[in-house]
Amino acid sequence: MRRINGRMMTAALLGAAVLFLFVITVAGHMYAEEALVTDFSRKDLSPGGAYIFGTDWLGRDMFIRTLTGLSMSIQIGILAACVSSVLALILGVLAATMGKTADALITWVIDLVMGIPHILLLILISYAFGKGFKGVVVGVALTHWTSLARVIRGEVLQLKEALYIRAAQKLGMSQLKIAWKHMLPHLFPQFLVGLILTFPHAILHEASITFLGFGLPPEQPAIGIILSESMKYLAMGRWWLALFPGLLLVFTVVLFDVAGESLRKLLDPGSTHK
């Protein structure tokens, strides 16, 4: 049998990732009510039978809770990935094309944001917004652009020296038109990969900050909250409260990491022959 080539593999992975997102989001919305239902006749059940993730001390079905929690993480993650990568694109292009002052300023801001440990920055932003749900969303959405902005800036700087761009300049095309017609199509693959790879990061950070107790109210099913609640019950041996929700989170992140990486490899001209 012939080995599956990289192109097919990437397509399959991306398809699986998107399908997975879709299913979880829809399921999360469908079960949103059910995730809050408590039922003391079925509390503290270990996994198996009707409740494959078990139930917690209030008799809530952990599988449904995990699904809803994950679907919310995914929505925040998608929003954050979109906002952050568009921000990165704009700032990266601006830094590379608008002259020295703009470049220095934007590079400076990137260094500044990277200088505060990410979690600490999220705590600060969450505090700035009064420790609510909004703070988490804004924090996660606004802090993931730095490394992608750097990549795009470098790419544009290289592009500026390319022959076809120089030719366009000599032909008298305006800066804006060059950026739009000639640079953006070239940047698109980088941008897409950045977008996909930002998503798992955003999800992880959302889970982390809610785990620490910022943002969401405690009855809300969110992966971070589920896991931080489970800590209290670990010593009693209720391992399933922490194990399965975490596994599903890791699975989501791995899926997107692998899909993004394989897309990057596919688009990278240096490794096309593989």
Add this chain to the structure above:
Amino acid sequence: MKEYFVFIGKHTIRMLLLVFFVSAAAFTLVSVSPIDPLQANVGQAAMGSMSQEQIAKLQAYWGVGEPPLHRFFSWAGDFFRGDMGVSLLYRQPVSRVIGVKLVNSLWLMAIAWLLSGMIGFVLGILAGLKEGSFVDRLVKGYSLLIASTPAFWLALVLLMIFAVWLKVLPIGLSVPIGVETGAVTVMDRIRHAILPAATLSITGIANITLHTREKMIEIMESDYVLFARARGESTWSIVKNHALRNVALPAMTLQFASISEIFGGSVLVEQTFSYPGLGQAAVTAGLGSDVPLLLGITVISALFVFGGNLIANILYGVIDPRIRRGGART
């Protein structure tokens, strides 16, 4: 040589400026917060029972009504002189709180930093030696998996295995409960630090491994390695003489630049293990609206992060003469 000192000086000034701006940014963030520091810290009930003068005094202490810029400079000025304010939750000077917590955290972070750096480096070299081999796929798979695992969940899993299930290690805190401070032995401290340090090390390895692996693959495909092989050099001698130095450089930079991530990881890990370090203090300060402490921790951690970057830059100059001569590396 003179250029090299100019280079170091420039980077040092840049770092100090960055720290200044980080503190300004952090100060702005806590200033725009709708959380009223007076109410959050004194409490609604206590404020109701206080006299007008007392409230006015407290307001003056907190700088309510003063322009933010003025408040920032008075805070920054005090900070520079070593007075970081008084922590509201601990009722102690912030500098003392941070001092105590920092020592606890430094233990953890230093061990994790060293361990993850060394293990990651060795694993990366082993994997990159032969791309696609069994070892390579194993190491790569492990790194990708760990890179996707949240530190706090890994901490929970390790807790479940070693503390709850096997019962070989304690569940949390940095010292045994109910034992006097004087009676705590070094062994106790070590036992309590094992799990947090292990978690931090395990998560830290992924990045450096993947990076070293890529570099190593690149080197093994280079012409000079091909030539060394043609001369009949053994694999070990190729690694020792040709690869090691070339891989060590970027790996070291990366490791110094990763201080920010170790810091972030320590926040999560300390919270999970209730380990009383700087990270846990940051969470407590954030949740409890302890603004002076939160700001203090932010500035200290920024100092560490930028300090790490500075050391990386300087080391680069020491090891690679091209950079010493060629000015700043961007």
